[in-house]
Amino acid sequence: MNDPYSVLGVTRGATDREIKKAYREMSRKYHPDSYSDDSQKRWAEGKFREVQEAYNQIVDERSGKTQQNYGGYGSGQQSYSEEDQHLMAAMNYIRARRYNEAINVLNAMENRSARWYYFSSYANMGLGNNVVAVDYAKRAVEMDPGNQEYAQYYQQLQNGGSAFGGSPFGGGYGGYGGYGGYGRYGGGDSCGTGNLCCDLWCADTLCECMGGDLCACM
Amino acid sequence: MFGYVTANKPEMKMREFARYKGFYCGLCRQLHKNHGRLGQLTLTYDMTFLVLLLSSLYEPETKEWKKRCLIHPAKKQFMLTNEVTDYASDMNILLTHDHFRDDWEDEKKLSAFLGMKVFARKKKRMIKKYPRQAEAVERALSELSERERENCRDIDAAARPFGNLMAELFVWREDPFQNILRQFGFYLGKFIYMMDACMDVEQDKKNNCYNPFLDEYGEDGFAEKIHRILEGTLHMAVAEFEKLPCEQDLAILRNILYEGVWTKYERKQNHDE
Numbered sequence: 147m148n149d150p151y152s153v154l155g156v157t158r159g160a161t162d163r164e165i166k167k168a169y170r171e172m173s174r175k176y177h178p179d180s181y182s183d184d185s186q187k188r189w190a191e192g193k194f195r196e197v198q199e200a201y202n203q204i205v206d207e208r209s210g211k212t213q214q215n216y217g218g219y220g221s222g223q224q225s226y227s228e229e230d231q232h233l234m235a236a237m238n239y240i241r242a243r244r245y246n247e248a249i250n251v252l253n254a255m256e257n258r259s260a261r262w263y264y265f266s267s268y269a270n271m272g273l274g275n276n277v278v279a280v281d282y283a284k285r286a287v288e289m290d291p292g293n294q295e296y297a298q299y300y301q302q303l304q305n306g307g308s309a310f311g312g313s314p315f316g317g318g319y320g321g322y323g324g325y326g327g328y329g330r331y332g333g334g335d336s337c338g339t340g341n342l343c344c345d346l347w348c349a350d351t352l353c354e355c356m357g358g359d360l361c362a363c364m
Numbered sequence: 365m366f367g368y369v370t371a372n373k374p375e376m377k378m379r380e381f382a383r384y385k386g387f388y389c390g391l392c393r394q395l396h397k398n399h400g401r402l403g404q405l406t407l408t409y410d411m412t413f414l415v416l417l418l419s420s421l422y423e424p425e426t427k428e429w430k431k432r433c434l435i436h437p438a439k440k441q442f443m444l445t446n447e448v449t450d451y452a453s454d455m456n457i458l459l460t461h462d463h464f465r466d467d468w469e470d471e472k473k474l475s476a477f478l479g480m481k482v483f484a485r486k487k488k489r490m491i492k493k494y495p496r497q498a499e500a501v502e503r504a505l506s507e508l509s510e511r512e513r514e515n516c517r518d519i520d521a522a523a524r525p526f527g528n529l530m531a532e533l534f535v536w537r538e539d540p541f542q543n544i545l546r547q548f549g550f551y552l553g554k555f556i557y558m559m560d561a562c563m564d565v566e567q568d569k570k571n572n573c574y575n576p577f578l579d580e581y582g583e584d585g586f587a588e589k590i591h592r593i594l595e596g597t598l599h600m601a602v603a604e605f606e607k608l609p610c611e612q613d614l615a616i617l618r619n620i621l622y623e624g625v626w627t628k629y630e631r632k633q634n635h636d637e
Contacts, residue, residue, distance in 0.1 A: 198540040276520070
């Protein structure tokens with residue numbers, strides 16, 4: 147397949163926002179609705195799909211789906227206990243994204259170590275069991291507070307897993323803060339986001355809500 | 365569905381609200397046109413969200429209308445319709461019939477029984493037209509009642525069938541966006557299910573009805589725990605949404621996802637205090 151970046155006409159260094167914008171432009175250009183002639187329509191449909199695929203591929207890459215750095219056991223050691231072997235089997239299943247099998251192996255184990263909770267959390271997340279996944283990640287951190295890997299994973303889970311685009315959790319979206327005080331979603335409990343542009347944009351949005359306008363260009 | 369996926373109107377700009385209402389009225393009109401007066405009664409905000417989302421993602425040619433309707437006879441209403449509106453109105457029928465059956469099986473309501481009869485015929489047509497979605501609805505309902513029979517307390521397992529159902533409805537076209545849309549629908553569906561369970565738990569305890577939160581209800585820190593679970597699940601949904609290259613009506617979509625979905629919950633919270 148072609149390089150997805152060149153399909154969208156952007157460089158590898160483009161921001162998520164630029165990629166969305168490029169997608170929008172290309173998809174409008176090739177929108178099948180704008181062609182009346184049948185052969186042109188078919189050509190446009192093919193192009194449209196290619197652009198969709200390219201976009202999707204970039205999102206997958208950037209949200210870390212394809213390069214999961216999954217830590218675990220070093221390969222140099224010689225002897226493993228039975229427990230280690232089970233955990234390794236579970237890890238292999240997780241790597242192959244066979245989460246149901248991973249959970250079966252894990253649930254058959256008696257000793258539930260911090261690592262057990264970590265792996266179980268991971269496999270559950272893969273199946274979409276987000277509630278228990280967060281619980282288990284927390285357990286792993288509590289049982290082994292010094293472990294950087296668990297702490298980082300727990301942190302990542304709480305930040306919505308793999309973020310792409312203008313996710314508010316990454317700080318891109320800060321417009322709504324005034325209603326009910328859902329601090330995590332908006333400007334939050336302190337006034338301001340720590341970023342001048344963001345603050346300005348917030349202020350502008352708030353102004354516009356009331357019918358005014360602070361910056362005409364936003 | 366349940367009407368949780370709605371907008372936070374006070375925070376909307378005038379022209380955003382006009383578009384939102386345009387899609388809402390457009391869906392209402394299409395329900396009437398495709399499924400008659402009874403079909404019109406099934407109108408929900410949840411489906412309006414789906415119309416907005418898919419319209420934004422695919423940008424199909426959209427018609428603008430000014431029409432009078434029975435509900436607002438005095439003034440012509442601004443309406444927006446497109447291919448997605450037709451799809452959503454069909455999905456509404458697919459779901460509504462089961463909604464009636466739910467009520468009938470749960471509470472033996474006469475109105476539900478009548479609704480069931482009338483929609484049965486329409487639903488047959490829809491099953492033929494949308495086999496994938498129809499199968500998802502069927503499977504989800506049987507799994508939901510199974511969870512109920514087991515008296516399931518595992519919230520992930522209890523919410524999963526509804527998540528799977530929404531996942532399938534969100535996939536309008538089976539194209540490269542289907543994975544993101546499925547994930548988004550899955551977590552939003554789970555969120556809706558959990559939200560509904562949270563809103564009903566008090567009533568369900570009184571009436572001795574099934575609710576996945578029954579064991580925890582009344583415990584110390586219950587409200588905080590539920591809030592954390594809801595937030596975490598919505599968080600997953602939103603992360604998927606933000607992957608989509610939506611531009612058109614983005615402010616409305618975010619208003620709904622980041623705030624609107626909490627309006628009923630907050631109203632209840634304030635009421636309880």
